[in-house]
Amino acid sequence: MGTQVYVWDRFVRFFHWSLVAAFTLAWLSAEENDTVHSMAGYAVIGLVLARLGWGLVGTRHARFADFVRGPRAVKRYLLSLAGRPEHHVGHNPAGGWMVVALLATLLLTTATGVVVYGYEGHGPLATTLAPALAPARAAGVAESAAERTARRRAEHRWEEVHEFAANLTLVLVGLHVAGVVVASRLHRENLVRAMLNGYKRGGATARDEV
Ligand code: HEM
Numbered sequence: 001m002g003t004q005v006y007v008w009d010r011f012v013r014f015f016h017w018s019l020v021a022a023f024t025l026a027w028l029s030a031e032e033n034d035t036v037h038s039m040a041g042y043a044v045i046g047l048v049l050a051r052l053g054w055g056l057v058g059t060r061h062a063r064f065a066d067f068v069r070g071p072r073a074v075k076r077y078l079l080s081l082a083g084r085p086e087h088h089v090g091h092n093p094a095g096g097w098m099v100v101a102l103l104a105t106l107l108l109t110t111a112t113g114v115v116v117y118g119y120e121g122h123g124p125l126a127t128t129l130a131p132a133l134a135p136a137r138a139a140g141v142a143e144s145a146a147e148r149t150a151r152r153r154a155e156h157r158w159e160e161v162h163e164f165a166a167n168l169t170l171v172l173v174g175l176h177v178a179g180v181v182v183a184s185r186l187h188r189e190n191l192v193r194a195m196l197n198g199y200k201r202g203g204a205t206a207r208d209e210v
């Protein structure tokens with residue numbers, strides 16, 4: 001078994017499982033309920049922004065500097081999987097980039113969601129967007145047909161980007177969970193349990209990097 005090391009602090013664990021819940025809720029409510037959908041989406045924004053801050057000032061393995069590695073480290077790690085898998089106490093170099101990719105697509109998804117919501121006249125961008133998108137309506141006069149068409153087109157385009165970003169995130173989540181399962185098998189340790197209780201296997205082999 002080797003020694004157990006405390007790796008994922010309370011914030012990281014809270015962040016992770018709250019994110020899973022908020023993301024799932026946002027996904028399931030997407031075509032059902034705009035209020036639930038936007039609330040779940042705002043929760044995702046809050047969690048991701050907090051995680052970005054924690055990535056700078058948080059505990060050792062939570063910091064980006066600990067797990068965002070160059071292409072050489074990623075290549076070496078991936079090549080090692082064919083033989084004796086390199087063990088990392090924090091995120092492995094491939095997993096580290098998956099974390100960055102997930103945070104980035106989550107930001108893209110939620111930011112574009114807020115724009116779509118603004119076009120619909122709701123949320124923080126509603127008042128800022130309204131005059132630019134529909135000047136006549138904002139001024140209290142009737143919207144021309146051309147204006148309405150342009151507004152609907154623009155809204156539709158943002159909706160497409162939002163949906164694409166959400167689908168891309170879902171694909172990454174699939175790869176992420178598959179990566180967790182594969183890495184758990186290769187390293188013979190339960191990574192899901194580690195994200196629940198915070199503990200991972202410590203340096204037990206010569207190639208371990210703590
Ligand atoms: C039930 C499905 C999921 C399981 C079992 C799972 C499991 C895990 C595990 C074990 C880790 C730690 C990986 C490591 O040891 O390096 C992790 C990290 C992470 N997961 Fe998941 N995950 C799931 C769903 C999700 C979803 C839906 C998202 C985002 C939408 C997500 C985003 C992340 C992020 C951002 C991290 C990095 C955590 C941090 O450093 O703060 N996961 N996940």
Ligand code: HEM
Pocket residue numbers: 023026027030031034037038039040041042044106109110111112113114115116117120123159162163166167
């Ligand atoms: C990670 C978080 C989010 C996910 C996974 C997500 C996912 C989706 C998906 C898949 C759709 C397309 C539904 C369809 O087929 O029509 C959608 C639509 C939409 N989303 Fe999000 N979204 C998220 C966050 C947000 C946020 C933060 C907002 C705004 C506050 C938002 C506002 C909207 C709006 C207004 C629509 C159009 C709904 C409609 O009227 O048809 N979303 N979202």
